[in-house]
Amino acid sequence: MTKNPISMCVNDMTVFTRVLSRQLGETSPSHLALMNMVARAAGFQNVQHMRAASAAAKRLDNQTESVVADARCVERTLHQFDNCGRLLQWPAKRSVQTLALWALWATLPANKVLDEQALNDHLAQEHLFKDPATVRRTMISCGLLSRKKDGTDYRRIEQQPPVEAKALINVLSIRRRARNENAPGRA
8 A cells, every 4th residue: 555645734833842842741852852853853953953944935936926126217208207296308218218108108198089289288297398290209119198090099008017117107197196295276
């Protein structure tokens, strides 16, 4: 008859060894010696080795698989926006342009068709250099915005922003919220 392995999980080795020690009675080794025996039976050198392996496994489990945003790139792009979350100027560097466009993309209404004038009006509120056409065309070329071939019916393309864009959007959304709360006519 073949032996089938039976897995065993012990949440707290100290409690486990105390119960085992009581059952062994007077012939039981010391608590620490018994813990080392259990650790060796589990394939570790001793209790310290087992603790270190367990701590490392917990640290790895707690780590998220998400990539950390490049803070310098986000910071560089943030310098292109004012305290109200509006784009001050058209960035010279392409990577900064693209990241800035993600921030503007986030302000567009999701799943809503806009005509060219409505889109221009919306973009005019989010940038200060008075060139919505450049912003609009670049958003289309970057795949953030779509339009019909005749140049009508603009729509935000729904997609997951990159990590840096998410970080930028979070910071700018706070600035924009403050701008909207301080807007004239708000109580």
